[in-house]
Structure formats: structure tokens, C-alpha cells
Amino acid sequence: MQTRPSKQTAHRATVALVLLSLGFVYCIGAMVNAALVHGEENRLKAEQNQLSDTQIAAERGTIYDSNMKVLAKSASAWLVYVNPSQVKDDDQKELIVRGLVDILGVDEEGVRNKLSKTETGYQKIAGEIETDVKESLEAYMTEHKDAKLSQVIGIDPDTKRYYPYSSFASTIIGFTNADDEGVGGVEMQYNDDLTGVSGRIITAKNARQGAMGSSYETTYDAQAGESLVLTIDEVIQYYLEQSLEQAITDTGAKYAYGIVMDTDTGAILGMTSKPDFDLNNPREISNKTKAEEIAAMTDPNQRATETSNALYSQWRNRTISDTYEPGSVFKTVVVSAALEEGVVDLDTTYTCTGSIRVADRVQHCWKAGGHGTETLTEGLMNSCNPFFITIGQSMGQEMFYKYFEAFGFTEKTGIDLPAEANPVAGKTYHALEDMGITELSSSSFGQTFQVSPIQMITAVNTIANGGKLMQPYVVDSKLDGDGNVVYKTTPTVKRQVISEKTADTVANMMEQVVSIGTGKNAYVAGFHVAGKTGTSEKIGTDGAYIASFAGFAPADDPQISILIAIDEPVGEHGGGAVAAPIAGELLEKILTYLNVEPQYEDDEISNISSVAPSLVTMSVSEAKTTAAKFQLKVVGNGDTVVSQIPAAGQQMRTGGVIVVYTEENTPREMGTVPDLSNMTMSQANSAAVSAGFNIRIAGNAHSGEVLSYKQSLDAGSEAELGSVITVYFKSNVDVEDG
Amino acid sequence: MARYQKYSDADFARFEAPASAYHQNAARKLAPSPEQTSRPPMRLVERKKKTAAQARREMKIGARQAAKILAVSVFLLSMFAVLLYGRLRVDELSREVDAATVQLQEAQDANTRLNMQLDSEFSLERVEAYARDVLGMTKAEGYQIEHIDLSGEDAVVVSGDKTLSESSEDSFVGRVLEYLKSK
Numbered sequence: 036m037q038t039r040p041s042k043q044t045a046h047r048a049t050v051a052l053v054l055l056s057l058g059f060v061y062c063i064g065a066m067v068n069a070a071l072v073h074g075e076e077n078r079l080k081a082e083q084n085q086l087s088d089t090q091i092a093a094e095r096g097t098i099y100d101s102n103m104k105v106l107a108k109s110a111s112a113w114l115v116y117v118n119p120s121q122v123k124d125d126d127q128k129e130l131i132v133r134g135l136v137d138i139l140g141v142d143e144e145g146v147r148n149k150l151s152k153t154e155t156g157y158q159k160i161a162g163e164i165e166t167d168v169k170e171s172l173e174a175y176m177t178e179h180k181d182a183k184l185s186q187v188i189g190i191d192p193d194t195k196r197y198y199p200y201s202s203f204a205s206t207i208i209g210f211t212n213a214d215d216e217g218v219g220g221v222e223m224q225y226n227d228d229l230t231g232v233s234g235r236i237i238t239a240k241n242a243r244q245g246a247m248g249s250s251y252e253t254t255y256d257a258q259a260g261e262s263l264v265l266t267i268d269e270v271i272q273y274y275l276e277q278s279l280e281q282a283i284t285d286t287g288a289k290y291a292y293g294i295v296m297d298t299d300t301g302a303i304l305g306m307t308s309k310p311d312f313d314l315n316n317p318r319e320i321s322n323k324t325k326a327e328e329i330a331a332m333t334d335p336n337q338r339a340t341e342t343s344n345a346l347y348s349q350w351r352n353r354t355i356s357d358t359y360e361p362g363s364v365f366k367t368v369v370v371s372a373a374l375e376e377g378v379v380d381l382d383t384t385y386t387c388t389g390s391i392r393v394a395d396r397v398q399h400c401w402k403a404g405g406h407g408t409e410t411l412t413e414g415l416m417n418s419c420n421p422f423f424i425t426i427g428q429s430m431g432q433e434m435f436y437k438y439f440e441a442f443g444f445t446e447k448t449g450i451d452l453p454a455e456a457n458p459v460a461g462k463t464y465h466a467l468e469d470m471g472i473t474e475l476s477s478s479s480f481g482q483t484f485q486v487s488p489i490q491m492i493t494a495v496n497t498i499a500n501g502g503k504l505m506q507p508y509v510v511d512s513k514l515d516g517d518g519n520v521v522y523k524t525t526p527t528v529k530r531q532v533i534s535e536k537t538a539d540t541v542a543n544m545m546e547q548v549v550s551i552g553t554g555k556n557a558y559v560a561g562f563h564v565a566g567k568t569g570t571s572e573k574i575g576t577d578g579a580y581i582a583s584f585a586g587f588a589p590a591d592d593p594q595i596s597i598l599i600a601i602d603e604p605v606g607e608h609g610g611g612a613v614a615a616p617i618a619g620e621l622l623e624k625i626l627t628y629l630n631v632e633p634q635y636e637d638d639e640i641s642n643i644s645s646v647a648p649s650l651v652t653m654s655v656s657e658a659k660t661t662a663a664k665f666q667l668k669v670v671g672n673g674d675t676v677v678s679q680i681p682a683a684g685q686q687m688r689t690g691g692v693i694v695v696y697t698e699e700n701t702p703r704e705m706g707t708v709p710d711l712s713n714m715t716m717s718q719a720n721s722a723a724v725s726a727g728f729n730i731r732i733a734g735n736a737h738s739g740e741v742l743s744y745k746q747s748l749d750a751g752s753e754a755e756l757g758s759v760i761t762v763y764f765k766s767n768v769d770v771e772d773g
Numbered sequence: 774m775a776r777y778q779k780y781s782d783a784d785f786a787r788f789e790a791p792a793s794a795y796h797q798n799a800a801r802k803l804a805p806s807p808e809q810t811s812r813p814p815m816r817l818v819e820r821k822k823k824t825a826a827q828a829r830r831e832m833k834i835g836a837r838q839a840a841k842i843l844a845v846s847v848f849l850l851s852m853f854a855v856l857l858y859g860r861l862r863v864d865e866l867s868r869e870v871d872a873a874t875v876q877l878q879e880a881q882d883a884n885t886r887l888n889m890q891l892d893s894e895f896s897l898e899r900v901e902a903y904a905r906d907v908l909g910m911t912k913a914e915g916y917q918i919e920h921i922d923l924s925g926e927d928a929v930v931v932s933g934d935k936t937l938s939e940s941s942e943d944s945f946v947g948r949v950l951e952y953l954k955s956k
Contacts, residue, residue, distance in 0.1 A: 104892075105888070105889070105892060108885055108888075108889060109885075110881070110882040110885035110886055111878060111879075111882045112882075165886060166879060166882065166883065197885065197886070197889035199888075199889045199890075199892035199893040199896070200892070200893060200896045200898075201893070201896075203896065269897065270897065273897045273898065277898075747911075
């Protein structure tokens, strides 16, 4: 028999049910809130409590030159910090200061300042510490275990970027900051590729926040960054840097910059901007004089500003970030355009009287009396301004602007380096609509507008490359962690600016400029060099000039294009006198390095004159007969020649000195090297022979009026008699340009 | 004793259903009382006596059974021990691998550092300065370079007075002999 629950029981049951329902709804709501509304946040909190996440830094990619020489490489290092809030007493503080200063070599005052910030828990002392130094510090901490230094001094993993060649190619490579991010150069441009992907070690933690062992650990390996293979050739870059450093010393110039480009591809083989900086200490001012000046400043604000300016100045890659008036080098572009459009031909002549009227002004030629009647080639060889003003006016604004644009002067070249100067119409160059006859005339000989050195060499390279404008680049390929090529740069032809025929014609004209024109100091015997000199006054700085030379070689089959600019030389400032000899020396070295065989003309062979005959094993009398056209000096009492200097086959001039030794172990005959500067070739030869030496002629040796300006062995130094001294000659006649 | 006394004093009868109530229950009246239910008489089966052979056989079976259980137990224990040992070895090896990885990384870092130092010592600038200033060397000049003509076909030059017999070289047997010699 069933009985109904009493009213009271039913009431109690209802209340209980309602309470249970409310509780259930609350629980569901809380679950929804925790799982959906704040799900992500709670998940992270849970992970933080349950998991330990350690980041594994990805190794930054390596940078190689085109011969796979390492230019930049990273390795693990250590970072040392202090926790000032844990410093117990002065004795402990003193021990810490002593240890850090002595072992890490850091500034004592800086360490004391950091330790005095007792409200903080982390003060970085030094990064990029190598393992041996870190171990010394750990040994010091163990030695003073009682002082509990480990509670204050901490060591964290860090990475260090090594640049083995210090300042070598510094403006191209760039450097990294404390966060291992690229600052400048390819380090910055390719930062994402070089950085790679960081790895992680995720470990489960127990209730005491301790690690739970390797079975609860998941490791995601770091993915090393890609390595870069540059187009830069270590040897060419070295020659370029060496030449420009020497140029700054010789000319007293403020800056010197240069670019060497592969003609066919647009790849940059060498690029530098001097003075530069040490990549291992990029924040140290490389200019000692400037650094001393700044150190002497008493105003801290001024010191900070000047330091900052000096650093940015030395980090600046002037070959791509600076602009300058190209001067007469630009005439190669004008003559190319005019020939291409048929405005002029090789038979066109012009009579230069020394000036030309343009609107209401008279424009003067750099040669006061004028050049007289000259052909187009002679006009370029003489760098005649009125001739080129006339050509420009004949072309007209639209045609001029069309080629100005086609040669790439109105746009960035697109080189894969940061901070390329951006051409701005109306500011860096004349826009078509603003170009009057005056602007057209001045632009025709390379004045009143500015281009960057990389734009200029790209344009000149177009002439060398059969009229094809190439996009310059510095990264040849990217490699993955195993060294596999993952990307290869394909040379980009931007456009065909002029025909191959016109390009060949202009190349021949430019070869004449170097053979007998203003560029004759860039002449290299055996190699056909084509080029054009330029001299431009710096805007805003009175009496300051930029002397430049742009060209390519060999002229009949161009392999490399080159641009040399000497910024603010002291004294001589013409491109033909200052920049051309540097370009000539450099081209000789580079072409020899590239195994380009010299092909001597008849007049060049006469300068090479003779080679030393082989006299070793001959009797003294035989040697005298064989070396009849030389001065033979016999050392020793033997009958047979056992050694000789110069060695057999070495170039020397007829009448030179050959020293032969007839006994083994005879002390070498030494002499003092004479000063051969500022002499003609025959004077230098006589002076050298009188002192018991020989000369080898280098540089401009085919012009009659040349004088020596440099010698391979220092005057006054001791050298073995019979040695060959390389003497460099240049001309100071008819090398001026507009 | 008092405790027993206490229990013995307890009136457990109070927890039993009163006999009268049991008899008054209507349901009980319908069902036969427990006393009324007749149970089948229990049959006493006399156990057969085992023979000695049977006993031995059973003992043998028992022993075999015990041995089996023991073997399985030992096997399971061994497996457990092996697993435990394996686990320990894995842990130990993991630690060794970790330590070796760290050592490798340190060695690689040291290698990088030393290579960089070596490279910096052998920069073109330093090599040239050393060659020029210390060793008194000069750069190689054109006359020191001997060009070799490689435009022709590859040729084999036999040293000394050895000669190649044309017939033996060309004949099948000669070629076979040459082949065997080369093996």
C-alpha cells in the first residue's frame, strides 16, 4: 500500500531540488566562464603552473664571401648580470666589484653604479662573454663561496657574433645589436632569413614546481637561420679597401668610396666607404682624432650628440646612401643617349671657344682658351663642357629626361642593402616639367643634380654590358643549416637602355679617354681600360670637391666595372689627377687576380723592355756575355754563378743591374733604396741603377709628360742590390675635366 | 568478564520478532512455517580412499601447477625488473646524451671561436704584411707564371724505357689481360 509524502516532506524536497538546481546551474555557468569566456587565459595560467617553457635561441646564419670565406658567424656565449637587491654588505659588494672588474674587464664605476640600484633585481654587466671568461668568473665565485656571491651574480646564456676580419666590408655586412638583430648592411636587410626560428623545451612541473624528468619533456629543436653567400670577393674587396685607405692618406680626403661590379650580372664584387668601423666594436669611434675631440667635450649633452653623429657617420654606406653631383662622368650617359637617338655621330664636330651662352648666362669650359674644333670622341676625351651643353640642347628636355630615367637615375637601383638614397624629383634632380634650358644645359655635363654612386656605376655598367641595365645585388645565394642552396639570385636585366652597337661605340670612346684623354692616369699597360673622369664641386661646401672615375675593363670584353670617388681631397682635386691613378692601380691588381691575360701593344712592350736572363750555372765569363746589355755585378771569387738577383725572367729595363753570386752562403749585398718620386721614367731609372737597383714601370707609362708619384720599396729602406722597385707614374697634363 | 557479563545480560530477544507477531502475520499464515517445510534427507557420501599412485600423481600435478605459477611469477618479476632497468638505462642515457649535447655545443662554440681567431690571424692584410715585412717577399709577377696548354686531348706518358706493345694493347687477349691486371 503506497502512501503520499506528507506536505512537509514535499516542501523540503522542492527546496532541496531548487537548491540543487541552482548549484548545478552555477557550476555549469562557472564551467562555461572558465572554459569558454576565459578559456585561453586559464589555459595559459594552467600551462604556466604545470609546464616549464625554456626558449632555445636559434643560431644566426653565417655570412660568407663568394669564395666561402666566413665573414660573420655566431656562437653561444654568456651574459653576466647582478641582482643588487641581494647585496648583503659592503664586503660582499667589494668582492663582487673586484671580481667583475678583474675578470670581465668592465668599468669599475659602471659596476658600482649598477650595484647601488638596490631597488632593482637585474642589472646587466656584460654580454657576449666567452666560456673561458665565464669559467674564470665561476671559479672566483666558488673561491669566495662563503661570501655567497652566487646570490648576487648571475650568468645567462647569450650569443656572440664574430667578425674575423674586423672592419673588412663593414658597411656591407653591418652588425647586430644586443638582441641579436641586424643593424645595417646585409645583417639588417636579411635579418629575418639569418635569424631562424627559436626552439623550445617544454617540461612538466610537479607540485613543488620542480621538473618531472625527461619523459615529461618535449623539445622543439631550434631551426638555424639561413646563411648568406655574398657576391663580394674577399680579394677584390681587400684590394679596393687597401687602395682607398691609401688614397685617404695620400690625398688627405675626408672620405673615399668605391664599387666594383660584375659587368654581366650586376653582382657587387667589392664595395667600401672609408673610413669605416670595426664590426667587433661598432660603437667605438674609429676616427681617433674625432674620438679624442669628443672625449675632451665637457658638456654631456653635446658629447652624446657628437658621439651619436660620429657613429652614424662611420656606419653609413656612402656608396648607396649619399648622393653627389656626378660631374663629367655623366657625359658618358649623354653621349650614349645622343648617339642612340642619332642626334650626333662619330663625325660630329664642335668648336670650343672656351665658353657658351645659355639663356642669359655664360657657361665656361674648364679649359679657359677652349679646345678648338673637336670630334665627338675628342669632346669626350677632353671632357668639353660647351660641346656637351650643345649636345644636350640638341636632344631637348624630353629626350634628355627619357634617357635620364632609362639609365635609372629617377629610381632606386633596388640593391639588396638598406638605406639606399631615394631620388626625389625637384630636389635631387630636375623634373621634366621644371627643366628649362639652363637646367638642361647644366645637367648635360653632370651638374645641378645628384645621384648616388651605386646609380652612377649601374649606369656606366649599362654601357659596358651592351646597353642592358642590371639590378645590382650583394647576396648571391642562401643556404640552409645543412649547407644546401635554398635560394639563388638570378641576375635581373631591368631594361635595354641603348643598343649594343651604341654601347660598343661609347665603350671605344671611353677607351680613348683613358688612352689619351683626361683618364690617362687610369691606363694599365696590357689591359684595355675604358673610363671617364669627373670632378664636381660639393653643394653647400665652398672649395670642396669630389674627384671620381668610372669605367670598366677590358674595354673589348668588359668583365668588371669600377667607380672610385675621393670626397674632399686636399690640394689636387681633379678626377683625372686624383681618382684615375687609384682606379688604374686597382684595375691592374683585379684583372691580374681574375687571370685576365695582358695583351701588350708595341709601344707598351718597349716600356717593358727586357727581362733578366738566366745566368745560374753559367761561368762568370759566359754570364757576362749573356748579360751584355745589363750591368753585371759579380760577388764572390768562384767561377760559376750560383744565384742571381733579379731572378731570371723578371721584367727590368735594358741597362739595369744584375747581381750574381759565385759562392754559396755569401752575404747578400745590400743598399739604400733611393727616393724616386717626382721623376720622369729615365730619371727614375738612372737614379735606381746608380744606387744598384732596377725599376719596373707601372701606371701611366705611355704619355710623354709623366712623373713618378709612388714606389713599391720605401725610400731610405735597406734592400738587396739588384732588386726591382715598381715605380708608379702619372700625368698631370691635360687630365683636368669639368 | 564484566564485559561478557554485560553482553550476556543483554536482552537480544528484544531484537527478534515476537513469536506471537510472527504467527499473527497473514502472509505467514498462507506460507508453510519453516518447521513445516520438509527438507530432503542429507546423503552421506563416503570419500574414496586414494591410492598411493593417485596421490603421487596429484602431488605431481600440484607441484607442476605450483612450478608454473612460480615460473610465471618469476617471468613477470623478471619482466618488471627488465622494464625497470630499461627505464633506468633510458634515463641514464638521456642524461648522458644531454651532457654530450652540451659538451658538443661547447666544443662547437670553442671551435667557432678558435676558427674566428685563426681567420683573423690569417686575414689577407696580415698575411701580406708578414710576407712583405718579415719574409721579404714580393708579389708574384707575370714572368713567374707558366701557362700550360690544356686545349689538347688527355695523354698518357709512360715513364722510363717502358714501351707499350701495340699488338698486345689492341688484341682482345691483351685487353683482357690489361683488364685483369687492373683488377
